Amino acid sequence: MAAPVTMTTPCAGVAVLTLNRPERLNALNEVMVRELAATLAALRTDTGTHAVVLTGAGRGFCSGIDVRDFGPGMLEADAPALDRMRFQETMAALPQALRALPQPVIAAVNGPCVGAGLALCLAADIRICSAAASFGNAAILLGLSGAEMGMSYHLPRIVGTSVAADWMLTGRTVTADEADRRGLVSQLVGSGALVDRAVELAALVAGLSPFGVQLTKRALHVNTDAASLDAALELENRNQVLSHATDDAAARRQPWTAKRT
Structure with missing residues (x-):
C-alpha cells in the first residue's frame, strides 16, 4: 500500500x-x-x-x-x-x-x-x-x-x-x-x-541564510499580533543584531562591501 x-x-x-x-x-x-x-x-x-x-x-x-x-x-x-x-x-x-x-x-x-x-x-x-x-x-x-x-x-x-x-x-x-x-x-x-x-x-x-530566514518567519508570526509598532521594532532590532554577528552574514556581505573598495 x-x-x-x-x-x-x-x-x-x-x-x-x-x-x-x-x-x-x-x-x-x-x-x-x-x-x-x-x-x-x-x-x-x-x-x-x-x-x-x-x-x-x-x-x-x-x-x-x-x-x-x-x-x-x-x-x-x-x-x-x-x-x-x-x-x-x-x-x-x-x-x-x-x-x-x-x-x-x-x-x-x-x-x-x-x-x-x-x-x-x-x-x-x-x-x-x-x-x-x-x-x-x-x-x-x-x-x-x-x-x-x-x-x-x-x-x-x-x-x-x-x-x-x-x-x-x-x-x-x-x-x-x-x-x-x-x-x-x-x-x-x-x-x-x-x-x-x-x-x-x-x-x-x-539558498539564503537559514538563521536570517527563520528569524524573519518568527518575526512575521509574532508581529502580526504585535501590541504596537514599538513592540514590533523591538523584536526586529534584536533579530538584526543577532543575525549581523553571524559568520554566514559576514560572508554574504563580503561581495557587496568589496565592490566599494
Missing part, C-alpha cells in the same frame, strides 16, 4: 511533502494524520532542510477529513465530550505543527482544498495555486462551526474579517481566481508548472 504522505528532496535544502491518497482527493484518514504528524515532527529538527513545499497527489490538495472512511478513531456524536475534544485537538495540532516548523512552508494547491485541507493551507507561510484549485470551509455545511483548526485565527489575518466571514459563514466554494484576487494566494500558476514553481520558490529561500 502506498504511503499516505511522501517526502522527496528535489534540490538541496528543499523537502516536498505530498499528501498521497489521490483516490480520495487526499482526504485525511487516521493513518495519514499519524504519518503527517510524525513527518512534521521530524522536519522540525532537520537542520538540512531549509524550506518545505506541501502539495497533494493527483487532482486534489486535500478534501478534508475522510468522514466515510477515517478509521476506528472517528467518534460518534454520543461519545464522551472529553474524547471528542481530544480528537478535535489532535486534528487541530496538524496545522499548528505545520505553522511551528522553523522552515518556511509553501502550499502548492493543485485542486480542491477543503475543511482540514484549507486549515493546512492557511498555516503555510506562502500559498500558490493552479487554476484547478478551489477552496472551501465545509464544516458549516455539516451543521458544525465553520471556525476550526485555526481558521478563525488565520483567515481574517490573510484576507480580512469581512471576506473571511463570507467564506466561513456560507461554506461556499471559492475559485482560484477569487482566492488570487482576495490575497489568499500570492501567485496563480499554470497547472503543469505549479510544483516546479513552488520548488523554485523554496530553493530561493533555501
Whole structure:
C-alpha cells in the first residue's frame, strides 16, 4: 500500500511533502494524520532542510477529513465530550505543527482544498495555486462551526474579517481566481508548472541564510499580533543584531562591501 504522505528532496535544502491518497482527493484518514504528524515532527529538527513545499497527489490538495472512511478513531456524536475534544485537538495540532516548523512552508494547491485541507493551507507561510484549485470551509455545511483548526485565527489575518466571514459563514466554494484576487494566494500558476514553481520558490529561500530566514518567519508570526509598532521594532532590532554577528552574514556581505573598495 502506498504511503499516505511522501517526502522527496528535489534540490538541496528543499523537502516536498505530498499528501498521497489521490483516490480520495487526499482526504485525511487516521493513518495519514499519524504519518503527517510524525513527518512534521521530524522536519522540525532537520537542520538540512531549509524550506518545505506541501502539495497533494493527483487532482486534489486535500478534501478534508475522510468522514466515510477515517478509521476506528472517528467518534460518534454520543461519545464522551472529553474524547471528542481530544480528537478535535489532535486534528487541530496538524496545522499548528505545520505553522511551528522553523522552515518556511509553501502550499502548492493543485485542486480542491477543503475543511482540514484549507486549515493546512492557511498555516503555510506562502500559498500558490493552479487554476484547478478551489477552496472551501465545509464544516458549516455539516451543521458544525465553520471556525476550526485555526481558521478563525488565520483567515481574517490573510484576507480580512469581512471576506473571511463570507467564506466561513456560507461554506461556499471559492475559485482560484477569487482566492488570487482576495490575497489568499500570492501567485496563480499554470497547472503543469505549479510544483516546479513552488520548488523554485523554496530553493530561493533555501539558498539564503537559514538563521536570517527563520528569524524573519518568527518575526512575521509574532508581529502580526504585535501590541504596537514599538513592540514590533523591538523584536526586529534584536533579530538584526543577532543575525549581523553571524559568520554566514559576514560572508554574504563580503561581495557587496568589496565592490566599494
